[in-house]
Amino acid sequence: MLLWLLLLILAPGGGQSGVSPKAFLLLKPPWSTHFQKDRVTLTCRDFHFPAQGDISWYYNGMSLNKESEEIRIEKTGYYTCKTRRSSLSEPVYVEFSTDWLILQAPYPVFEGDKEVALRCLGRDEASIIEKTFYKNELKISSTSPFTLNPVPRDNGKYHCTAKKKSWISSKETSKPLTIQLQELFSPPVLTVSPSQPTEGSAVTLKCETWLSPQRSDIQLQFCFFREDKAVGSGWSSDPELKFPIMWSENSGSYWCQAETVTHRVRKRSLRSQIRVQRVPVSDVNLEIYPPEGQLIEGQNLLLICSVAKGTGTVTFSWHKEGTVRSLGTKIQRSLSAELWIHTVKEHDAGRYYCAADNIHGPIISKLITVTLRIPVSHPVFTFNLAGAQAVMGDVVELHCEAQRGSPPILYWFYHKNVTLGNSSAPFGGGMSFNLTLTAEHSGNYSCGADNGLGVRRSEVVTLNITGPSSNTYKASLITVGVPTGLLSVLGLAAATAVLVGCFRTQRSSGGPFATGTPSYSPSEFQEPSWSRTSNVDPPNPKHSEPPALKEPQPVYSNVNLGDSNLDYCQIWNIPHAKENSANSPRRHWEDKEPTIIYSELKKAYPDGSTGQDSNRDIDEDATENYENVPCTSSAVDH
Structure with a gap:
């Protein structure tokens, strides 16, 4: 047997x-x-x-x-x-x-x-x-x-x-x-498809048996187990169990049972060891948004770390070159993960990379450079004056500078909201604009800066231009040929904020004025409002510097030059206030009248004559053609 x-x-x-x-x-x-x-x-x-x-x-x-x-x-x-x-x-x-x-x-x-x-x-x-x-x-x-x-x-x-x-x-x-x-049916055999599953793939378990055709009316039911615990929905007439996704932690010992619905015959399969293979991560890549790493300060930066292959639970981490701690970590079952950096600042610029690991060791991506463009700040507008005050004819330097902002920066200069010009700073910093002052250049000045991320304007700065007016230039031209003695007086007067008025009249021998009467005579002089002081001392000013004095405007009149051969010039000499005048007692202008200087100037003709036949016998006038007249009350009346 x-x-x-x-x-x-x-x-x-x-x-x-x-x-x-x-x-x-x-x-x-x-x-x-x-x-x-x-x-x-x-x-x-x-x-x-x-x-x-x-x-x-x-x-x-x-x-x-x-x-x-x-x-x-x-x-x-x-x-x-x-x-x-x-x-x-x-x-x-x-x-x-x-x-x-x-x-x-x-x-x-x-x-x-x-x-x-x-x-x-x-x-x-x-x-x-x-x-x-x-x-x-x-x-x-x-x-x-x-x-x-x-x-x-x-x-x-x-x-x-x-x-x-x-x-x-x-x-x-x-x-x-x-x-x-x-045998009513053969002992079931558990089959696994695919036989060597990988993580993330679908797996089908099948409990295969053979029922005798002589008992084809018998109904069977099936159940699947992992270790000693049933998986799936329990007993079912379906001999297959499908797992949409299998992970490495689903590895283990599987077996199945088959039985008649009457429970009279039950058989189980042998155990099958299922090992779900994990695919190591590969081709780790870092992407950023906005693309090419061009960001504006204040925007959000998106970092996307992805892998071409890899199964199971993947640990993603993001890093910035030069820093020890990671920017963030995510553990998930996917081929990509995202990290947001909100409201980027200037220090966020640099090179970034990411790493991915699914137990086989981290794989690092290539470095991606993130550049940051910073909008310009409100620029600061300043003057660079040659002296203490802006005087017509001076060249003033207008300077505009934004303390922050990515280059290149384009600057505009404005006078009363009218563009004077522009200048570019390709490497950042400030720019200057030179301007020769005229009377029309008084007023409000400002500047603007722009690096393609929006224009910013500076605060308005007011420029007050002082100095001679156009008639003053005429007076200056009249006194061009005056000898050195008189020029020294005029130079001193100009240095101490002088106001010059010239009057011309005809003089006969020892007589009164023959023709022409000036509309502004020395006896008609009045103190400008800025030179007056009250009898009560005002309180001390808050600032150490005194307020700027307004220049008085002289009154001029045309002089009949018919037969005259004598020019009169009157000069008011007004002393400058000292720097510590705010801390010292003021003097009343009534105590001291402004000094008035007269000068007689003999008019010389090209042919050597004085212009009047009746005056040709006066040799002394021809040889001494000017005379300084002291400023006294009698002189003023005279």
Whole structure:
């Protein structure tokens, strides 16, 4: 018997590959034990009825050289068959007995069947008066046929006895019989697809089994387990379980169970170790938004770290070159992650990179440079004066500078909101604009700065221009030919804020003015309002510098030059206030009248004459052509 089993295993098709459907055998008549010379046939079938071609028969593991679907047998032994589309059938043991009494069991009997009937049969049934059934030498019934309910799975040994009618009491006993149970369905086999899953991929588990076509009405249900815990939705009629995504932590020992819905037959598969492979991260890349790293101060910076490959939980981190601590870390199951830097400042400019790691070690991206453009701040507008005050004819430097802002910066200069000009600072800093002052240049000045991110204006600065007016220039031209003595007086007067008035009139020998009367005479002089002080001392000013004095405007009149040969010039000399005048007592202008200087100037003609024949005899006038007149009250009246 052991040799037969070994041969059966080694026979072609004896090793079951997966759960290929098995061929199965049908006995006719359907008993596994017969009397010798009984006519018995075997039929080989598979899932397709009838079986088609290439049928192989085996007797005790040896080929019978028969290919028909049905064969007649006469020998005791084990019979199997297979077809081209099936694996080897379960073996059936058929016995041909020479005994007088046999015990018959039907074939096939499947595990889980509700009942099975045993038949005790003698060669002469008419002579038998009593039959008794035994299991493992114990009497179990005296009824024939005897029905077992349910079908036992203990491989017990059954036999029967029979009493014959005879004047001599006799008893026959059958050989022991073991009920040949056929598999209702094969033990399930758990299959995994794909066989070596990677993280992030879908995996399908299948609990494969084979249900005998002779019991095709039986319904099966399935359940899947990881270690000792059910996964999925529990028991189901579907033999497949699909995982949309598998991760490395889902690795483990898996198995499945199959059972009939009546729970009479349950079988489990072997355990299968599923190892979910993790794909290391690769091709780590850092992207930034706005693109190319061109940001304006105050905007938000988006850093996107991504990997081309990599599965499972990935740890993303962002870094700035030169810093030890990371800018941020995110752990997630994805191929990319984002990090926002809100309201970027000037110190956020630099080179950035990111790293990704899924346990195999961090992979670092390339460096990305982030540049920051800073809008210009409100510029500061200043004057650069040659002296303490702006005087007409001076060249003043107008300077505009924004303390912050990315270069290049374009500056505009404005006078009364009219553009004077512009200048560019390609490397930042300030710019200057030179302006030659005229009387029209008094007023408000400002500047603007722009580096393409918006124009900013400075505060308005007022420029007051002092100095001689246009008539003063005329007076200056009149005194161009005056000798050094008079020029020194005029220079001193100009240095001390002088107001010059020149009057011309005709003089006869020792007489009064002949023609022309000036509309502004020395006797008509009045103090300017800025030179007057009240009798009560005013409070000390808040600032150390005194307020700027307004220049008095002299009154001029045309002089009839008909026959005159004498010019008069009057000069008021007004002393300057000292720097500490705000802290010293003031003097009333009434205490000291302004000094008035007169000068007589003899008019010389190109031909050497004085212009009047009646005055040609006055040699002294021709030789001494000017005279300084002291400033006294009598002189003023004169």
